[in-house]
Amino acid sequence: MPGSDAFTADVLIIGGGLTGLTAAAELHRAKVSFALLEAHPERIGGRVKTMARAACGPGSKDYHFDQGAQYIGQTQTEIWRLAQEHLPHAVIDGYTARKGWPDQVTVLNGKRYVNDSESWLFGIGGIPPEMGLWTVVAVLLLIQEIEAIEQAVNVAEPWSSAFEILPLDQLTVAQWFSRPWIPQEARDLVTISVQALLSAEPTEVSALYFFWYCACSGGFLHLINDGLGGPQQFYLSTGVGALLDRIARPFRDRIHLGKPVERIAQRKASKGARYVEVTLQDGTVWKASKVIVAMSPSTAGRISYDPPLEPARQRLFESTMGRTLKCRVFYDTPWWRDSNGNKCSGYAGAANHPVLWVMDDSPPGPDNRGVYALMTFTVGAQADGLGPFPTKEAITRHVTEALAFLFNDTRALSTSPHFIDLAAATWNAAESWVGGGPNMLLEPGMLSGAGNIARLLNEPWGGVVYFASAETARKLAPTTAPTYTPSTDPTQPGVYSDHRQGLGYLDGAVISGRYVAAQVLGKLPRPPRTSPKPPTASPPVFEPPALTLDQVKQALTLLAEQLHAATRIDVQAWEASAEPWRRDPAALQIWLAQALVQALVQTGLLSPPPDPITPIWAAEMTQAAIALVGSGHAFCQQDLARSAPAEREKLKGIQELTKIVEALMRVLSVQPFSASPPATALFPRPSPQPPRARPAAPPAPRPRRFTSFQRILSRP
Numbered sequence: 008m009p010g011s012d013a014f015t016a017d018v019l020i021i022g023g024g025l026t027g028l029t030a031a032a033e034l035h036r037a038k039v040s041f042a043l044l045e046a047h048p049e050r051i052g053g054r055v056k057t058m059a060r061a062a063c064g065p066g067s068k069d070y071h072f073d074q075g076a077q078y079i080g081q082t083q084t085e086i087w088r089l090a091q092e093h094l095p096h097a098v099i100d101g102y103t104a105r106k107g108w109p110d111q112v113t114v115l116n117g118k119r120y121v122n123d124s125e126s127w128l129f130g131i132g133g134i135p136p137e138m139g140l141w142t143v144v145a146v147l148l149l150i151q152e153i154e155a156i157e158q159a160v161n162v163a164e165p166w167s168s169a170f171e172i173l174p175l176d177q178l179t180v181a182q183w184f185s186r187p188w189i190p191q192e193a194r195d196l197v198t199i200s201v202q203a204l205l206s207a208e209p210t211e212v213s214a215l216y217f218f219w220y221c222a223c224s225g226g227f228l229h230l231i232n233d234g235l236g237g238p239q240q241f242y243l244s245t246g247v248g249a250l251l252d253r254i255a256r257p258f259r260d261r262i263h264l265g266k267p268v269e270r271i272a273q274r275k276a277s278k279g280a281r282y283v284e285v286t287l288q289d290g291t292v293w294k295a296s297k298v299i300v301a302m303s304p305s306t307a308g309r310i311s312y313d314p315p316l317e318p319a320r321q322r323l324f325e326s327t328m329g330r331t332l333k334c335r336v337f338y339d340t341p342w343w344r345d346s347n348g349n350k351c352s353g354y355a356g357a358a359n360h361p362v363l364w365v366m367d368d369s370p371p372g373p374d375n376r377g378v379y380a381l382m383t384f385t386v387g388a389q390a391d392g393l394g395p396f397p398t399k400e401a402i403t404r405h406v407t408e409a410l411a412f413l414f415n416d417t418r419a420l421s422t423s424p425h426f427i428d429l430a431a432a433t434w435n436a437a438e439s440w441v442g443g444g445p446n447m448l449l450e451p452g453m454l455s456g457a458g459n460i461a462r463l464l465n466e467p468w469g470g471v472v473y474f475a476s477a478e479t480a481r482k483l484a485p486t487t488a489p490t491y492t493p494s495t496d497p498t499q500p501g502v503y504s505d506h507r508q509g510l511g512y513l514d515g516a517v518i519s520g521r522y523v524a525a526q527v528l529g530k531l532p533r534p535p536r537t538s539p540k541p542p543t544a545s546p547p548v549f550e551p552p553a554l555t556l557d558q559v560k561q562a563l564t565l566l567a568e569q570l571h572a573a574t575r576i577d578v579q580a581w582e583a584s585a586e587p588w589r590r591d592p593a594a595l596q597i598w599l600a601q602a603l604v605q606a607l608v609q610t611g612l613l614s615p616p617p618d619p620i621t622p623i624w625a626a627e628m629t630q631a632a633i634a635l636v637g638s639g640h641a642f643c644q645q646d647l648a649r650s651a652p653a654e655r656e657k658l659k660g661i662q663e664l665t666k667i668v669e670a671l672m673r674v675l676s677v678q679p680f681s682a683s684p685p686a687t688a689l690f691p692r693p694s695p696q697p698p699r700a701r702p703a704a705p706p707a708p709r710p711r712r713f714t715s716f717q718r719i720l721s722r723p
């Protein structure tokens with residue numbers, strides 16, 4: 008009854024994306040009267056946008072493809088369950104479909120690498136085998152650092168994270184990784200990850216926000232895993248739109264399309280109770296006891312509010328969103344599968360490149376109905392560069408030229424006879440209703456700074472207006488602690504907190520919709536009683552024994568020589584072994600530990616390791632490495648500023664190496680060279696082993712974890 012004084016419904020849901028639809032499904036189940044207002048005149052879905060391409064042969068079906076959200080994984084439990092419940096036959100395993108074409112492309116530091124993805128450290132989207140060991144070591148150390156940060160994040164309330172990591176909210180990701188010891192390739196790898204996960208630049212987002220975002224979904228390495236067990240392993244042949252249609256089917260009559268809301272006002276009824284007045288663009292007014300605004304905080308910021316929002320919420324609603332251009336490029340042949348002698352899967356990734364990320368989304372199997380398609384993402388600054396309303400011609404040129412470069416094949420070009428067409432979806436501020444994608448961005452200071460901005464993510468306004476979206480995903484019944492729980496078995500990874508899951512993903516939208524419905528129904532479970540937290544221990548302060556500058560230089564030079572000189576031989580040796588380093592980064596780490604020990608022994612700072620290793624020697628080893636790091640830092644700090652240019656270069660070298668050793672020591676000092684494993688397990692390189700028999704049925708994929716030193720050294 009728009010325009011009448013009567014209540015239109017008990018609850019109004021504004022926004023027909025997956026969050027709004029999930030909340031609607033919950034209210035429908037609870038038999039609550041509700042209506043859902045969606046701005047788009049023709050469709051529900053929001054950031055889910057399924058398109059169809061007409062069938063191209065007798066008896067064949069239309070080809071559906073997603074120009075918004077598409078990929079799902081088994082660890083995204085809620086969306087996975089919904090897909091299994093409604094469309095089990097439509098689930099395509101992209102990982103298996105790519106199996107016959109092992110090669111992938113990556114551009115790092117301006118150089119193109121094309122190899123078998125199985126040979127890459129961390130597999131698909133990882134580190135190519137040609138990368139120098141120095142870079143590999145730096146990447147490993149960086150990942151080690153990322154994991155240490157993520158494990159200190161309080162997933163439920165990131166502003167209450169361990170105090171050591173809160174300063175990361177004052178830095179952008181770019182500021183965090185612009186330290187001299189981190190090589191460009193490693194920075195590019197993090198850049199690709201930020202660009203792929205947030206469609207934004209590392210200069211735009213708070214480092215703490217990025218790590219919180221990752222920690223909410225099983226950690227950085229899990230999120231960037233585009234292969235087996237990762238969140239991008241599966242998609243739906245029907246498109247995600249079909250899944251949303253199934254979810255909405257029971258309450259289709261309560262969904263009103265073409266109803267853009269302009270204003271939300273809190274009002275008081277005669278008896279003092281509050282209600283909400285919602286004004287649409289066409290001037291009609293709807294009323295309800297409670298309202299759910301089911302869209303990202305940035306999108307909610309486009310609506311006006313009465314009374315004006317509190318400043319912190321206003322600031323939250325001013326947050327920006329990522330910018331994405333998602334394209335589907337159609338060819339009459341899958342030319343990339345046979346290109347320059349490579350069997351490319353169509354998978355490619357490149358930092359700061361006109362096309363960031365590419366996947367083959369051709370229907371798998373012989374019944375592909377003659378459709379061959381590459382999916383491409385152009386994001387952040389590269390998408391901005393095309394302007395708010397790029398023409399199809401401009402997009403086609405931009406994307407196909409980038410593909411021709413990535414695969415080094417002119418068959419990608421729109422002038423090639425194999426090119427058929429390109430379909431594009433632009434997600435930016437000019438987009439009518441959502442205003443960008445895949446989700447919102449938090450700048451430095453917004454997560455933990457003054458004003459408690461992020462604390463409002465799940466807080467209702469005036470007790471009658473509730474906000475929810477994939478970005479605010481919070482679980483109703485978490486089963487873990489709010490932070491990472493380390494494993495008691497050193498050979499097994501610990502467990503990331505599940506207080507928030509799938510932040511920014513379809514999975515998160517489902518979780519968020521359920522949470523907000525429970526909030527509105529007053530059915531939020533009581534938070535468990537917790538005993539007061541013991542104060543966090545201060546970081547250990549150590550006074551390293553002083554070494555002479557010569558001792559520091561000598562030890563670091565020896566270490567550098569070891570790392571550089573032996574690289575090729577060792578890499579080849581590991582590659583030749585049954586469990587090569589590329590499959591087992593742990594072997595590489597053991598080798599790095601050996602190099603450090605050898606450098607310390609040869610400099611006379613440490614006695615040679617006894618066999619078996621004794622606790623006394625292990626303690627000596629830790630002391631010697633700490634002394635090296637401490638003295639190295641001290642010399643650099645004292646001398647770098649006032650030394651002559653030639654000497655400064657040397658000191659910079661010392662500084663970089665010192666930082667690497669320091670990072671290594673942070674890891675080792677958790678359980679420095681424990682006495683339990685025999686010296687032979689610790690120091691010699693892995694010996695070749697017969698290939699293992701493949702199990703008949705592969706175990707369910709577990710999130711891929713980086714193996715820390717502690718676990719490596721405890722291996723039998």
Ligand SMILES: Cc1cc2nc3c(=O)[nH]c(=O)nc-3n(C[C@H](O)[C@H](O)[C@H](O)COP(=O)(O)OP(=O)(O)OC[C@H]3O[C@@H](n4cnc5c(N)ncnc54)[C@H](O)[C@@H]3O)c2cc1C
Nearest residue numbers: 022024025026046053054076077078268444445477511513
């Ligand atoms: C290009 C792209 C690719 C993505 N890929 C993936 C992926 O592969 N896997 C994955 O899990 N996630 C992916 N995502 C993220 C995923 O789409 C979102 O997390 C999820 O769909 C968000 O759902 P939501 O309901 O919270 O918000 P939205 O989908 O944004 O829904 C908000 C709704 O509110 C409506 N609305 C806005 N303003 C008004 C108004 N004033 N009045 C009425 N209605 C209004 C909008 O039209 C929209 O329907 C991707 C997103 C994009 C953009």
